Amino acid sequence: MPAERTNPAPRVLGRMRLASQGLLGDGFPGVPEAVRWMTAMQAQDLGSALWAVGQRVPGTAASDVRAALDAGTVVRSWPMRGTLHLLAPEDLRWILGITSDRLMNSTAGRHRELNITPDDISHCRDIAFKTAEVLKAEGAPGASREQLFQAFEEAGQITKAQRGIHLLGSLCQRAWLVQGPMAGSNGKVGVQQLFVPFGEWIPNSRELGREEGIAELLFRYVLSHGPATIKDFSWWSQVPLTEARAALKEVQDRLVEMQFGGTAYWLSPDTAAMLDDGVPGSRSLLALPGFDEFLLGYQDRSLVLAPEHAELVVPGKNGVFKRIMVSGGEVVGTWARTVSGKTIGVAPEPFAGWLGPAAERSFQAQGRAYLKFMAG
Structure with missing residues (x-):
């Protein structure tokens, strides 16, 4: 019987997590399949979320993930912990049914400070639906946050001091609105999404x-x-x-x-x-994004990240996760995107201060894959 079976090391469990998450082997055949398998993938930072999917779906480009958001085969919303995640569209409503009450209870105090009442939220729902209907008649695929805020203000609903974003979040928590297609600007790729009525964008939801x-x-x-x-x-x-x-x-x-x-x-x-x-991946090295589920998706991260290195990944415990290098199932450093003039590159930041020749070659290959993915 292999030693791993009777006395696995922490890094072995880390490699098992890599395998469970589709980060070893062939990954998933497409973007929707990867997101559906993961159930919910942290996506507060869109660029990180794109690469998190890309690492699990070999051969794709960032444009493929954006296209899935545009087509509604993947959605991005606030299903848990008050942060954005990628989900399969049919899963969002029933997950919100489990998680939204607790989140709304946790924000009740803040809503009192902002003078947000249930009637205000219902009022903003009606405003949002009317705005979406007008824009749809004009050929627009959805309403931007700025358009909704303007409509709220015109109807007497103040949006300053975070009141607007709390109103908008409440509409999404109640499954009245959902983020839909990406919002481009002057031919450029945007990082915002348009808001659409939930039932129009997700006509078929599972009921649990x-x-x-x-x-x-x-x-x-x-x-x-x-x-x-x-x-x-x-x-x-x-x-x-x-x-x-x-x-x-x-x-x-x-x-x-x-x-x-x-x-x-x-x-x-x-x-x-x-x-x-024998668990595969002992010689693997991956350049994962910040906020990746491999690290973020657990309360106890000490199996894959030594406690003495935790603040190197989340400096000052501020909730912002740096990009991580994972070798053989263990976080061994962080990495950064570099810009010098018109040249974009990547740079490793290993905890040990150096990478061996093989690890350096693997990291550079990962870096090239990342740059190609984000440019595509």
């Missing part, structure tokens, strides 16, 4: 009750993120631990439990089977 939905969310999280703990899932989804543990009882017969360091980790049978033959 709360208990059934939490069980499915947990099951899919473990398939795509395992090995992971129930606390990892609870943090990631913001589902209370009591409900998460109840959901685990419903799906644990389809999963594998593995003890590591006195803690129970859950993973798919396919991922667990890798331990019998």
